[in-house]
Amino acid sequence: MITLNDLALNINRYNSFAIVCHIRPDGDSVGSSLALKEGLISLGKRADVFCADAIPDKFAFIGGVDGFSTKIDGEYDAFISVDCAEEGRIGDLYFDFKKQKNTFNIDHHISNTRYAKVNYVVDTSSNCENIFDVLTALGVSITKDIANKLLLGISTDTGNFAHKNVTDNTFLVASKLVNCGGDINLIHYEMFKRQSKARAKLISKVMSKLRYALEDKLAIAVINNADIIEAGAKPDETEGFIDFVLSIDCVEVAASIMEVGDKKYKISLRSKGTNVNEIATVFGGGGHVLASGCMINGYLEDVIDKLTFTVSQYMV
Numbered sequence: 001m002i003t004l005n006d007l008a009l010n011i012n013r014y015n016s017f018a019i020v021c022h023i024r025p026d027g028d029s030v031g032s033s034l035a036l037k038e039g040l041i042s043l044g045k046r047a048d049v050f051c052a053d054a055i056p057d058k059f060a061f062i063g064g065v066d067g068f069s070t071k072i073d074g075e076y077d078a079f080i081s082v083d084c085a086e087e088g089r090i091g092d093l094y095f096d097f098k099k100q101k102n103t104f105n106i107d108h109h110i111s112n113t114r115y116a117k118v119n120y121v122v123d124t125s126s127n128c129e130n131i132f133d134v135l136t137a138l139g140v141s142i143t144k145d146i147a148n149k150l151l152l153g154i155s156t157d158t159g160n161f162a163h164k165n166v167t168d169n170t171f172l173v174a175s176k177l178v179n180c181g182g183d184i185n186l187i188h189y190e191m192f193k194r195q196s197k198a199r200a201k202l203i204s205k206v207m208s209k210l211r212y213a214l215e216d217k218l219a220i221a222v223i224n225n226a227d228i229i230e231a232g233a234k235p236d237e238t239e240g241f242i243d244f245v246l247s248i249d250c251v252e253v254a255a256s257i258m259e260v261g262d263k264k265y266k267i268s269l270r271s272k273g274t275n276v277n278e279i280a281t282v283f284g285g286g287g288h289v290l291a292s293g294c295m296i297n298g299y300l301e302d303v304i305d306k307l308t309f310t311v312s313q314y315m316v
């Protein structure tokens, strides 16, 4: 793999850059793109950011998000993809990317397929950790604005410094970013705490009706349409409800049952050890060992009975 210094020398040969982040953009890809863009501009270069999908509103607080375009117009000396483990993550913009002669791939996924001409892949907690190193090697001085963009990626990819991917280097980089004016308190609030009044109302409704089974080791949250409407919430605001259920100390398997149509229910499953992928597979779904999902149709009480029985068969 190319060294950091050679990467910086390579990037420095060019004057204009199209920076591409991945589809369904997250905090790390948005932060990586914007920090790299600002760093390159501070060196007197031209840089623009692109994403095949729209950037979710929740990232607007970080600034610069309206600079993203979904289509690449105009000419650039080089293209740089960030946080994209394989070309499919670039989405439709890959057609532009592969036509380009000078391509860079800066990423942190061990599964990265090295699809660009120059590949810089280091297994770190977040790609923003790598972008910090790249900007430093390029001689960019880290402003408060750049620091916040990099902290956005580090915070969101690590569950705000709580996941197993966190290393001493994560804290080292974060410490330098805070020293440059980065505001971790703001980012934590915006990304992990902030919610609408309607969501707060809905979560209290849903949790007040939480059902326990299998000696309290299974807890089921039922999210019905009537409650969503009454709270004035949006269906996507139920994200994270299941994590609250799994946080209960006696609960081994958490389930949420969301009404998505007439006698149609979307089931999400989380566990602390039980293989919920096997449970979801019984109903034609799937996912990961500790996080899976499926659909079950029928009357709500029958859905709950079927699910409870199946969980009882696989619970460790």
Ligand SMILES: [Mn+2]
Pocket: 028, 029, 083, 108, 126, 127, 157
């Ligand atoms: Mn990432």
